[in-house]
Amino acid sequence: MSDNTPRTTIGWAGTGRMGYAMVSRLLKAGHDVTVYNRTRSKCEPLTELGATVVDTAAELADRDIVFTMVSASKDFAEVTLGEHGILRQSAKPRILVDCSTVSADVSAQVRQEAEQIGTALLAAPVSGNGKVVKAGKLSMVASGPREVFDEVAPLLSAIAPRAVTYAGGDEVARLVKLAHNIFLGVVTQSLAEITVLAEKGGVSRAAFLEFLNGSVMGSVFTQYKTPAFVNLDLSPTFTPELLRKDFDLGLAVARELEVPMPVASLTHQLVQHSIGRGHRDIDFAVLLTEAALAAGLTLEPEDTKVTDGLSDAS
Known part of the structure; x- marks a missing residue:
């Protein structure tokens, strides 16, 4: 890539236990990431890795690619289609990548409204937790337009180097x-x-x-x-x-x-x-x-040193 080629700008909404670990991998890989979380204090430490923190999801709308990682279907709808939603602004991202576990119906609604304004949605839920992310053993499955998947695949692989699977179109990843x-x-x-x-x-x-x-x-x-x-x-x-x-x-x-x-x-x-x-x-x-x-049994901690099989590598 030429030094004159503009860097892809990335937005990230949702830095709970999973989102924080996932966006950290993008930042450590040198990507330009702006982050939003409903509780701002939870994402402010990401500034030490180079993140820019904003106060509303709306401020992510001018990013090239925006990732969302939220808890439930209603949260995904709110962060994208709500009054201050990413897709309700004058600026629009080219691609929206949702890594949450949400209903196919809500995902389809967001996909339809996104397509009407020229934004492509890639559903990309993940398997793992924060420690698994940090160890580089997260798995991800994606669905949506194949050409969109191919474009963002390097970003997905930075987050989930263990496995990124393309499952097909629309909502099948859900x-x-x-x-x-x-x-x-x-x-x-x-x-x-x-x-x-x-x-x-x-x-x-x-x-x-x-x-x-x-x-x-x-x-x-x-x-x-x-x-x-x-x-x-x-x-x-x-x-x-x-x-x-x-x-x-x-x-x-x-x-x-x-x-x-x-x-x-x-x-x-x-x-x-x-x-x-x-x-x-x-x-x-x-x-x-x-x-x-x-079974009529009250358990006590065994206080035995055992391994979880994960590397401590970040």
């Missing part, structure tokens, strides 16, 4: 992410149940999970969740409320498509049960302690 997160919940519930079974039979959680992680049934995820299960560190990486939201969306799609999901439906109710017991803002690994209580 379905991929919802299916993924339903599986996440089902796997976590099953992992909780078998871990409780082993412990009630006299096996330490550390020993059981060491064996599991070394077997063909082990996975990146079971390894990653091992410290939380062994030492009962429920510092939030993904909350039961967020997991419930994804089950709500995913099971609604299953009903539309007439796909029976009995195991997922039961897990949905178990997640709801944990929320009903007040577990809203801690990690969804609380499914382990809830499974233990159902």
